[in-house]
Amino acid sequence: DSGVTQTPKHLITATGQRVTLRCSPRSGDLSVYWYQQSLDQGLQFLIQYYNGEERAKGNILERFSAQQFPDLHSELNLSSLELGDSALYFCASSDDRSVGEQFFGPGTRLTVL
Amino acid sequence: GQNIDQPTEMTATEGAIVQINCTYQTSGFNGLFWYQQHAGEAPTFLSYNVLDGLEEKGRFSSFLSRSKGYSYLLLKELQMKDSASYLCAPHQGGKLIFGQGTELSVKP
Numbered sequence: 001d002s003g004v005t006q007t008p009k010h011l012i013t014a015t016g017q018r019v020t021l022r023c024s025p026r027s028g029d030l031s032v033y034w035y036q037q038s039l040d041q042g043l044q045f046l047i048q049y050y051n052g053e054e055r056a057k058g059n060i061l062e063r064f065s066a067q068q069f070p071d072l073h074s075e076l077n078l079s080s081l082e083l084g085d086s087a088l089y090f091c092a093s094s095d096d097r098s099v100g101e102q103f104f105g106p107g108t109r110l111t112v113l
Numbered sequence: 114g115q116n117i118d119q120p121t122e123m124t125a126t127e128g129a130i131v132q133i134n135c136t137y138q139t140s141g142f143n144g145l146f147w148y149q150q151h152a153g154e155a156p157t158f159l160s161y162n163v164l165d166g167l168e169e170k171g172r173f174s175s176f177l178s179r180s181k182g183y184s185y186l187l188l189k190e191l192q193m194k195d196s197a198s199y200l201c202a203p204h205q206g207g208k209l210i211f212g213q214g215t216e217l218s219v220k221p
Contacts, residue, residue: 033208043156104157
């Protein structure tokens with residue numbers, strides 16, 4: 001158990017819909033990272049937040065957005081969903097005080113029908 | 114930019130040794146991580162190299178050559194449970210850039 005929690009574990013929805021994925025980092029970790037992992041692709045970095053502020057952006061679509069709240073939990077919002085958005089979405093956290101090791105949550109499996 | 118290359122698949126026998134290579138080209142390199150990922154599960158941390166040389170941790174060792182942009186993960190005394198995907202991830206400015214991963218199959 002990494003100490004990172006993600007909800008829900010599974011999500012099934014239809015094209016055009018909007019969903020919100022939630023992540024709680026390890027206690028004390030200020031950084032939260034979001035990744036997307038499709039069947040045919042590796043882990044793709046989406047976005048990083050540090051203590052409530054966006055720190056780095058990767059290959060995140062304009063239909064996707066994220067935020068980190070004062071209690072440090074984070075949400076990833078996916079809108080106008082397409083079939084190709086079906087993937088595992090992982091959240092990871094780190095304390096940024098050590099070497100930058102990231103601890104991954106169990107993931108949310110999103111299926112868009 | 115980032116370019117990470119590792120073999121797609123490898124097969125090895127239980128009890129044997131296997132070496133998984135990774136070459137990378139990244140800007141702002143801060144070190145390199147190796148993660149293990151079983152199908153459908155979260156990646157778990159294996160090792161981190163920031164300086165050149167070999168880091169040993171039990172059955173797993175990792176090597177880094179910064180000048181050559183090269184790393185390898187060495188797994189000894191292979192067990193069936195080692196069947197998984199192994200991800201090479203250079204650390205760049207706080208971000209981990211993951212390769213496609215090497216799918217290792219351990220056969221009896």
